[in-house]
Amino acid sequence: MIKVAIVGAGGIAGICHVPALRAQAHRAEIVAAVDVDAGRVQAFAAEHRIPAAYTSLAGMLDAERPDLVHVCTPPHLHAAQVVECLRAGAWVWCEKPVCLTLAEHDTITAAERGAYASVVSQHRFGSGARHLRDLVAGGVLGRPLVALCVTAWYRDHAYFDVPWRGGWATEGGGPTMGHGIHQMDVLLSVLGRWSEVRAMAGTLDRRIDTEDVSMAAVRFARPGRWRRWSTASCRPVRRVTCGSTSPTPPSSCATCMATATRTGPRPRRAGTPRRTCRVPTRRS
Numbered sequence: 375m376i377k378v379a380i381v382g383a384g385g386i387a388g389i390c391h392v393p394a395l396r397a398q399a400h401r402a403e404i405v406a407a408v409d410v411d412a413g414r415v416q417a418f419a420a421e422h423r424i425p426a427a428y429t430s431l432a433g434m435l436d437a438e439r440p441d442l443v444h445v446c447t448p449p450h451l452h453a454a455q456v457v458e459c460l461r462a463g464a465w466v467w468c469e470k471p472v473c474l475t476l477a478e479h480d481t482i483t484a485a486e487r488g489a490y491a492s493v494v495s496q497h498r499f500g501s502g503a504r505h506l507r508d509l510v511a512g513g514v515l516g517r518p519l520v521a522l523c524v525t526a527w528y529r530d531h532a533y534f535d536v537p538w539r540g541g542w543a544t545e546g547g548g549p550t551m552g553h554g555i556h557q558m559d560v561l562l563s564v565l566g567r568w569s570e571v572r573a574m575a576g577t578l579d580r581r582i583d584t585e586d587v588s589m590a591a592v593r594f595a596r597p598g599r600w601r602r603w604s605t606a607s608c609r610p611v612r613r614v615t616c617g618s619t620s621p622t623p624p625s626s627c628a629t630c631m632a633t634a635t636r637t638g639p640r641p642r643r644a645g646t647p648r649r650t651c652r653v654p655t656r657r658s
């Protein structure tokens with residue numbers, strides 16, 4: 375059984391990490407929670423039936439010797455806490471952003487000696503991202519030339535009232551670091567690494583020190599391929615229709631196959647119109 379500890383008993387730990395670990399109860403057990411706020415960690419431990427609550431990471435590592443630590447604290451604490459856990463021999467799953475600078479990243483990498491750290495980048499593992507990667511890899515979309523990556527989310531002023539949000543020293547960036555990081559990660563997972571970045575950032579409305587909007591044009595490293603934010607060179611797309619009347623999705627349709635993989639074949643009632651596959655293809 376993998377002994378897991380959670381550091382940072384805040385929002386994401388309770389909403390996402392505890393349920394994820396409970397879903398793995400056959401191979402992982404939560405042995406401890408840590409937070410500098412004693413009242414919060416005790417309430418967290420009581421609510422989630424976690425046997426031990428600590429206000430010191432070092433104390434927890436020493437007493438519990440966990441195999442794995444989930445780091446769910448504010449971003450500016452990640453690097454030091456990840457390194458502390460690694461040095462204690464624990465593997466680490468750290469919330470994004472894993473750290474604030476490349477120098478911090480080097481420090482984490484240097485501390486990986488038998489135990490390793492990984493960062494939460496959940497969007498690349500979602501069914502949509504997996505499906506997109508399959509389409510690109512299978513050539514269904516043709517040769518990718520240009521891609522748009524947009525994070526147009528909404529967070530009100532109150533969202534940034536949390537002390538660590540919106541500060542360069544504590545969050546390391548605004549929505550670029552806090553939200554867009556997910557979609558950029560998906561884009562990287564689909565199209566590979568960047569070789570060049572040109573970017574602008576500004577603070578237009580929110581009462582924060584960091585940016586509240588950013589835009590970038592990036593050139594991808596793979597030879598002969600361009601990706602950027604805006605373009606007038608996209609050819610129109612059309613929708614293709616599956617010709618199948620079979621109750622199971624046709625094997626030639628990547629979208630339907632993905633559906634079948636996730637949920638199993640869906641019987642089609644007699645007389646219902648043919649399903650329309652939403653695979654865009656370039657107009658020939």
Ligand SMILES: NC(=O)c1ccc[n+]([C@@H]2O[C@H](COP(=O)([O-])OP(=O)(O)OC[C@H]3O[C@@H](n4cnc5c(N)ncnc54)[C@H](O)[C@@H]3O)[C@@H](O)[C@H]2O)c1
Binds near residue numbers: 381411449
């Ligand atoms: N992957 C995602 O989609 C996603 C979503 C939300 C948040 N996050 C990330 O999760 C992290 C936490 O976010 P949150 O919304 O849960 O924040 P939060 O403010 O709700 O919780 C952070 C907790 O850390 C505790 N803490 C502060 N200093 C500490 C220390 N030195 N030792 C131990 N505990 C300490 C705080 O008391 C608080 O309980 C951030 O890095 C954030 O970017 C990721």
